[in-house]
Amino acid sequence: MKKSDISNISNAESVERAEESVRSSVQPSGKFGGKADRLFGADPAGLDESARGIAVLVIVGVAVGLLSGMFGIGGGTVIVPALVWLGLTQRNAAATSMLAIVPTSISGVISYATCGNVDWLAALLLFCGMFVGGQIGSWLLSRLPELVLRWIFVVFLVFVVLNQISFVPSRDQHIAMSALTGVCLALLGVVIGILAGLLGIGGGALAVPALSMLFDASDLIARGTSLLAMFPNSITTSVANLKRRLVHVKAAMIIGLVAAVTAPFGTWIAGAVSPRVGSIMFAIYLCVLLIRSFFVAVKATRSARASA
Numbered sequence: 147m148k149k150s151d152i153s154n155i156s157n158a159e160s161v162e163r164a165e166e167s168v169r170s171s172v173q174p175s176g177k178f179g180g181k182a183d184r185l186f187g188a189d190p191a192g193l194d195e196s197a198r199g200i201a202v203l204v205i206v207g208v209a210v211g212l213l214s215g216m217f218g219i220g221g222g223t224v225i226v227p228a229l230v231w232l233g234l235t236q237r238n239a240a241a242t243s244m245l246a247i248v249p250t251s252i253s254g255v256i257s258y259a260t261c262g263n264v265d266w267l268a269a270l271l272l273f274c275g276m277f278v279g280g281q282i283g284s285w286l287l288s289r290l291p292e293l294v295l296r297w298i299f300v301v302f303l304v305f306v307v308l309n310q311i312s313f314v315p316s317r318d319q320h321i322a323m324s325a326l327t328g329v330c331l332a333l334l335g336v337v338i339g340i341l342a343g344l345l346g347i348g349g350g351a352l353a354v355p356a357l358s359m360l361f362d363a364s365d366l367i368a369r370g371t372s373l374l375a376m377f378p379n380s381i382t383t384s385v386a387n388l389k390r391r392l393v394h395v396k397a398a399m400i401i402g403l404v405a406a407v408t409a410p411f412g413t414w415i416a417g418a419v420s421p422r423v424g425s426i427m428f429a430i431y432l433c434v435l436l437i438r439s440f441f442v443a444v445k446a447t448r449s450a451r452a453s454a
Contacts (some may be wrong), residue, residue: 189394190242192233199232203397207404210246214254214405215412217428218369219350220247220376222342223303223435225401227442234394236295240287241392244342245384246402251377253406257413258370265363265371268321271328272375275335276342276349280383283343288390293450295344296443302341302352303436309355310429317421319362321371327361334360335375342376343383349376351432365421 193199206228210221222243229239258264287295321327334356338349350372357368387393416424 188391189396190234190238190392192235192238193229193394193397194232195396200400202228202232203400204404207246207401208408210250210401211253211405211408212412212415213431214250214350214373215257215409215414216416216424217350217412217431218254218258218354218372218416220342220373220380221250221405222247223351223432226299227435227438229394229397230442232397234397236299237287238392238394240295240344241284241384241387241390242394242398244380244387245393245395245398246405247376247380248384249402250405250409251373251380253409254373254413255370255377257410258366258373261366261370261413261417263364263366263370264374265321265367266374267323268331268357268361268363269371269374271331272335272338272353272371273378275332275337276339276375276379277335277382279336279339279341280343280379281339281386283340284383284386284390286340286344287387288392290344293443293446296439296446298344300436300439300443303432303439306351306355307429307432307436309359310425310432313355313359313425316358316362317364317366319364320367321357321361321363331361335379338375339379339383342379343386349379365424366416369416 194202206224210224213219213224214221220243222240225243225246226236226239229242230236234242255264290298334353338352338356341352342349350369353372353375354365354368357363357371358365363371384393388395419427
């Protein structure tokens with residue numbers, strides 16, 4: 147064999163080793179490291195993708211769909227804690243939750259719209275504000291510390307629980323639209339968008355009580371309008387999160403598609419119970435989440451102080 151042939155073989159082996167090294171360096175680390183996705187890049191590492199983990203994602207999807215239809219929410223208050231429990235960081239869980247909300251909200255909107263319980267103009271104005279706020283929230287999500295995100299989530303839940311306990315919406319009221327109402331709806335959308343992008347929620351937990359308390363919408367119209375407004379906002383926010391490589395696409399699709407199937411059943415339940423019963427059910431659900439999120443935040447705070 148000629149020296150030139152030996153040299154060529156040696157060079158080829160060197161190139162192959164270099165390429166293998168590059169491929170290894172871009173793969174996420176950890177036992178459950180995400181697999182590369184051709185369109186969006188590698189999923190964030192850490193999620194339990196075993197049969198047990200997938201089963202949990204499916205169960206979460208079923209619960210999210212029912213809750214979304216019942217209360218007009220995206221389900222981020224369930225998705226985020228579940229994904230954190232399965233191994234994702236609070237940041238990645240929030241970003242993944244936003245993408246899962248897209249198919250969930252589509253299904254919920256269709257269910258409410260067929261019964262005439264959607265205010266299309268109010269939803270458009272809300273979305274305009276949520277679009278701006280969502281970009282701000284997504285930007286903050288990539289920069290704020292994990293501990294801060296956890297405590298913001300706790301404070302948010304306290305606020306919503308207090309609203310649910312203190313206010314009972316009517317079922318036969320509609321939003322009286324005016325120029326001032328339109329401006330206020332857009333401003334409300336900005337606030338909701340920031341919280342949605344920051345916490346990984348659709349924003350319905352804030353939009354629904356706000357539409358009823360501030361704009362005299364019935365409980366069903368508030369829920370349908372909330373779902374419609376969060377649909378495009380969840381898309382725009384998810385695009386920003388995907389660009390920052392914060393989203394676990396596989397987990398988002400499993401939860402979102404399962405939730406889209408079960409959301410119409412939740413919508414049926416919402417129409418079958420009285421507004422008062424609906425408010426009590428929502429408050430109980432949020433209280434359970436609040437207690438859990440509070441203890442998780444306290445534990446994370448103690449861990450951060452111990453390592454400081």
